[in-house]
Structures are given as structure tokens and as C-alpha cells.
Amino acid sequence: QLQLQESGPGLVKPSETLSLTCIVSGGSISSSDYYWGWVRQPPGKGLEWMGDISYGGRTNYKPSLRSRITISEDTSKSQLSLKLSSVTAADTAVYYCAKGDSGGLARGIFAWGQGISVTVSS
Amino acid sequence: QSALTQPASVSGSPGQSITISCTGTSSDIGVYNYVSWYQQHPGKAPKLMIYDVTNRPSGVSNRFSGSKSGTTASLTISGLRAEDEADYYCNSYTSSDTLIFGGGTKLTVL
Numbered sequence: 001q002l003q004l005q006e007s008g009p010g011l012v013k014p015s016e017t018l019s020l021t022c023i024v025s026g027g028s029i030s031s032s033d034y035y036w037g038w039v040r041q042p043p044g045k046g047l048e049w050m051g052d053i054s055y056g057g058r059t060n061y062k063p064s065l066r067s068r069i070t071i072s073e074d075t076s077k078s079q080l081s082l083k084l085s086s087v088t089a090a091d092t093a094v095y096y097c098a099k100g101d102s103g104g105l106a107r108g109i110f111a112w113g114q115g116i117s118v119t120v121s122s
Numbered sequence: 123q124s125a126l127t128q129p130a131s132v133s134g135s136p137g138q139s140i141t142i143s144c145t146g147t148s149s150d151i152g153v154y155n156y157v158s159w160y161q162q163h164p165g166k167a168p169k170l171m172i173y174d175v176t177n178r179p180s181g182v183s184n185r186f187s188g189s190k191s192g193t194t195a196s197l198t199i200s201g202l203r204a205e206d207e208a209d210y211y212c213n214s215y216t217s218s219d220t221l222i223f224g225g226g227t228k229l230t231v232l
Contacts, residue, residue: 039168046125047160047168047211049221062220096167106215108158108173115167 002027004097004113012120018087022080022097022113030075031055035100038071038082039109040093052098052105053080087120094118126151126212126224133230139200142227144212145193150222152193156215159188159197162226163208171210172197199229207231 008020022036029036037052051061053071061069070083080097097113098105127145134140144151144159151157157175160168170179172188175195185200195214199206212224 046226047162047213047223049213049223052221060219063218104215106154106156106221108170108179109160109168109213110170110173110179112167112169 002099002111004099004111006095006097006113006116008116008118010117010119012087012091012118013122014088014120015086018082018084018091018118018120020082020095020097020116020118022082024078024080024099028075029073029078029080033102035102035104036071036073036080037098037100037105037109038080039096039098039112041096041115042090042093048093049105050082050084052100054104055102089120092118092120123149123216123218123220123222126214126222128210128212128224128227130225131228131230133232134199134202135232136202136204138202139198140202140229141199142197142210142212142229144195144197144214144224146195146214146222147193149218150193150214150216151190151195153217154215155190157188157190157195158213159186159195160211160213161206161208162211168211202231204231 032055038050068085094115098109099111159172162168
């Protein structure tokens, strides 16, 4: 069964770059059967789709994050990564790695990582 | 783009049925059959309950059902149980090639 596990620093300073990794096990990250993405949830608030990546590396980002976000995959390590630059306190959230099927995350997010809490503070 | 509109809270007694609405626009729910619903218990990751408006993933109880009419999607839970108490979020694909979530609905089982 495919599993997702996020990792990265729990504390990031303002103006710096947040970098997270999602390790995918039990399946191939390079499979055309899957889409991958990131969803975040600020404390006490709702879910926010940040962006996703499809087979072949095509990315799609939330417009308000487009200037700061990079989602990429490392197929040799079966890892998905998220980089968010110039962070502020508004980027404090639990970040989830997400998996969709070949139709994309739009059809549904079929698997989620456990989430990683990231705080932006000096 | 604004979030899809959900009621902040709904409640029901065990055994009853409840429905959570999710209102969008002609740029999202109104034109695409890509609506999904998620259940989230406190401190846990969300779980997919409905995809493609009406479909249940394997393992999800048939007490959960989804529908859509115009720009509003709905999640109905029948035979309410204590373990259904959670936050529920809807999600839709949009004409801007993005995904948008609802603000979330807290379900209380009385």
C-alpha cells in the first residue's frame, strides 16, 4: 500500500525558504498512474491546495503562490519536494503531501501524508 | 478566488441523516464533475470520502453519498454515528486549472 511521509524543519525564519520532502513508499513516484501535490492547513483554519506535479514533471501552482513555490520530484529517491521562498508568519501551517490518480488531484486526493507542522518565526 | 461556501457547522443525532452543502460558481462546481469531499478528525490528516461528485473510494461506508445540482454540491451522511463527528471539506476543480476547497463544516453528533 502506497504511503507518504513528510519531513523537514519545523521552524523557519521569516524571509527564508521553507523546504520539505515527501518520501513515497509502496509505489513508484514516476508512474503515469499518479499525480502528486501539496496541501497546507494554517492553525485552526481550512485546507489550501498549493500545487501539484504530474507524470513528466508538469507543474501547476496556486496563482497567489506562483512566484514563491517550486514542486519537484526526484524519481531516483522516490521523493517529492516543496520549496516556498520568502516565507512569512502567514505560511505557518501543517503541510501535507498528497497523491491523486492518473486523472489528477482534481478527481480526488486518494492518499495523504501524516502532515508536518511548520512554524515561521524568528 | 474565494473558497467554496460551506456551513460552519451542522449537527444531528445518532441514526439521523445530515446533509452538508458546498456552494461554488459557474467556474468550478457548476461546470466540472470534479468535486470531492474529505473527513478530518482533530490532529489527523484528511481522508477522501467522495470523489467525482458521487463516487466512494474503496473502504468508505455507503452511509456517505455525494450529489450535485447546478453550482452546489452536497454530502449526505445517513445513519449518523458518533465516529462521524469531524470536520468536512469539499473541493472542486476550477476553470483556472486550480483546485479550491470549501471553508470546512464541523459536524457534531449530539
